[in-house]
Amino acid sequence: MSADRVYALLLRCYPARFRNEFGPEMSLVFRDERQAATAAGKGDVAFWMCIALDIIRSAPVQHIEALREWAGSDFQLEGRAVKGFAIVTVLAGLFEAFNASAEGWYGGIAARDGHSLAAAALGAVAGILLVVAGVALLRGARAVATIVQVAAIGCLAAIVLAAAFAPRLSVFSMIVGVAVPVVLLITAYRGRMTRSVA
């Protein structure tokens, strides 16, 4: 694989917008730098280390700036981003529902503990609501933003109630049950989910 091809692949570390705007020039500059380094007798290892360090320093900065621009603007989610996010939401919901069911079985039914059973039921409801939100995003449902908002708020409420019933609800389950709805709410309130998945 040629050095230019390797660098073209490394450019994928940068956000798409940045890559689209500056990628061709960066490739040119890389080519010029490579020729200069070869002419100066600079070794491959030293050259590629400089390139890697440059990417490690600059790519995260561009991602943070892209996130700031997205959060600060009335930004419509692009098709692939919506699809990816929706899949993550569905998977998180399935995990939440399965985890809650397992906790309900072992902590509730097996131990005959009503509180644990109630917490598990609420956890399962939270998971199902996440799945509903994710499916609504994937199918590009009508009033998708409203469905997502209602599902996310319902999920948050269910998780908070579940934690009240069973303070020993797993931390990971809590994190998923809170983090995903919060991100959904931020997305639904700050952006418009009007585009269906491409």
Next chain:
Amino acid sequence: MPLPPASFEILVALAGGERHGYAIMQEVAERTGGAVRLGPGTLYGSLKRLLADELVVEASGPAKADSGDERRRYYRLTSLGLAVARAEARRMEAMVRAARRKRLLSGNPA
């Protein structure tokens, strides 16, 4: 202000006239004796900010591009960019004077 170091280096490079990206990198490396080397990511990340802040604009470039490659874009300072570069240079000059007064640097104090 203060400007990130890479941004200031780019503004100083462009104070000599419009340049494309690789020429900016070369100028910075030569002027600093190799102490400052801008990688493509650092260079274009800084250029993106400078363009957004209107300190730099894209220029038309020479009539016949030296590389013959139409992907090469030229940049030049705006009047605002020149003013900011001068202000930053004055700020650094004041810091150097203060350092000399405190005998942190050799040379006669101002």
